[in-house]
Amino acid sequence: MKIYSFKNSTFSIFSMVFLLWIFNNPIIAGTPDLVITGMSVSPLDQYASNSVTVTVTVKNQGDGPTTGDEWVSIFFNLEDMPTTSDNEGNWGEVGHLEPGNSVNVPISNNYYSDFGVSEYGIFNIHAYVDFDGWVDESNEDNNTYGPIQVSWIQDPAVDNYNWPIDPDNAPHVLSAVPNEPRQTTRMHKGIDIPKVEDTPVYSVSSGKVRDRETEGDDAFLQTKGTQFGYDDCFEYYHIKDHEYAADSWVCQSGKQIAKVRDYHDNGSADDHLHFNDYTMHGDPVEGGTYYPTNPIRTFGLTYTGDSNSPVIDQYYLRVQKDGTSDKISVDKIKGKVDFIIAAQDIISYNKRMGVAKICFQIDNGDWHENVILDGDRVFNDGASTFLYCYDCTDEFSNVPYNDDGKFLFYITNNITDPTGDFHGYFDSADLEDGQHTLTVEVTDYAGYTDTATFNIIVENSASMEEVKK
Ligand SMILES: [Zn+2]
Numbered sequence: 001m002k003i004y005s006f007k008n009s010t011f012s013i014f015s016m017v018f019l020l021w022i023f024n025n026p027i028i029a030g031t032p033d034l035v036i037t038g039m040s041v042s043p044l045d046q047y048a049s050n051s052v053t054v055t056v057t058v059k060n061q062g063d064g065p066t067t068g069d070e071w072v073s074i075f076f077n078l079e080d081m082p083t084t085s086d087n088e089g090n091w092g093e094v095g096h097l098e099p100g101n102s103v104n105v106p107i108s109n110n111y112y113s114d115f116g117v118s119e120y121g122i123f124n125i126h127a128y129v130d131f132d133g134w135v136d137e138s139n140e141d142n143n144t145y146g147p148i149q150v151s152w153i154q155d156p157a158v159d160n161y162n163w164p165i166d167p168d169n170a171p172h173v174l175s176a177v178p179n180e181p182r183q184t185t186r187m188h189k190g191i192d193i194p195k196v197e198d199t200p201v202y203s204v205s206s207g208k209v210r211d212r213e214t215e216g217d218d219a220f221l222q223t224k225g226t227q228f229g230y231d232d233c234f235e236y237y238h239i240k241d242h243e244y245a246a247d248s249w250v251c252q253s254g255k256q257i258a259k260v261r262d263y264h265d266n267g268s269a270d271d272h273l274h275f276n277d278y279t280m281h282g283d284p285v286e287g288g289t290y291y292p293t294n295p296i297r298t299f300g301l302t303y304t305g306d307s308n309s310p311v312i313d314q315y316y317l318r319v320q321k322d323g324t325s326d327k328i329s330v331d332k333i334k335g336k337v338d339f340i341i342a343a344q345d346i347i348s349y350n351k352r353m354g355v356a357k358i359c360f361q362i363d364n365g366d367w368h369e370n371v372i373l374d375g376d377r378v379f380n381d382g383a384s385t386f387l388y389c390y391d392c393t394d395e396f397s398n399v400p401y402n403d404d405g406k407f408l409f410y411i412t413n414n415i416t417d418p419t420g421d422f423h424g425y426f427d428s429a430d431l432e433d434g435q436h437t438l439t440v441e442v443t444d445y446a447g448y449t450d451t452a453t454f455n456i457i458v459e460n461s462a463s464m465e466e467v468k469k
Helices: 013-024 382-387 460-468
Strands: 034-042 045-047 051-058 071-076 091-093 100-112 121-129 144-153 191-194 198-204 207-213 220-224 233-237 256-260 270-278 311-320 336-346 357-362 370-371 408-410 434-443 449-456
Touching: 034 121, 034 144, 051 071, 051 121, 051 144, 071 100, 207 233, 233 311, 233 336, 311 434, 311 449, 336 434, 357 382, 382 408
Parallel strands: 045 144
Antiparallel strands: 034 051, 051 100, 071 091, 071 121, 121 144, 191 270, 198 256, 207 220, 220 233, 233 270, 311 336, 336 408, 357 370, 357 434, 434 449
């Protein structure tokens, strides 16, 4: 609208008066019309303990300025555009806007709890400028915007999560534990939960589906959190019928994510869910040296079904010259040596399982606890050659167990060294020559033990005399 014009160059008294009148009454210049031209939410995916910032772009597309009292409000989890009868969420101040001008209004500290919902998931945010109707606008029906969708995600689990199998809060039976040898010098990094095909698999935590392989034996899924200062991740193997696409969020624990598949396509004989926990110790894919976490550590999952003690082979003791595979007779021990014993844990399904702890003593002296396997950490593949003896059996080659299935453990190597220097030995020079007693105690994950005693004969002075000659 044109307010005035000068039709010729001559200033009239009328024109002067009119101009003065305009300067004292600017409202005559026109009427504002507030609209929202854009809105963004940062971040779009957020954990429940954090907040998001909503930035609303407000424009005055009218031909008069606003007075400066305007607000823009946001609304949480509405189905439709907000109306004046909806409950306003948070708001920000728009301020004075000349005709044609825009302003970005940040509204921060918006939390999951603002949304008044009981589940985590994807929810709408709408905006409404001048919700209270304080500004007289040329159009009052163009003040809303939205929705933008924000994903609210349950904070990821680290400890005390539930089972990925129903019932999720009661113990299940296992058919394999962490740190058992697999094939040549590979370690089992998780737990095996024997369940038949089509058993539903549930998420133990929120997480983003990072990798998704739907075909074959190793069909698996990783859910991975990214915002807590560490790379937490859970892996579910030998599954099918994935419920979530790659890069989508599993917004909370307890959601069905897949089903157990027919492992090896041979019926139900060996179906199981293999479950890995990578919380606390790093990234399972991007990191070069990493350790998963033991899912059945003290603050992890509790399993059931193991009421049998582990078993030590009372007749198997191998002594080797430290750092070599050279066998030494148990009645001619000298210098630094490694002791190797054979043991296993039997649980249900008649499966051979790894043990949780091995310690030994000489002549009722101090216990040496060099082998502890049920702590937080699962060992990387390199540790396998320090824990299991692959050269110690005549029956098989490159497998660390004897002909009745007992694992062959080095009990003198220091598998507990936090720096990863697992090399260790027993120095027989600390003993008098003659007969001594080696007592070995093995503990399984359920706390049952077995003990075996071996007679050894130390002959260090004999070797010394040989050197003197
Ligand atoms: Zn497994």
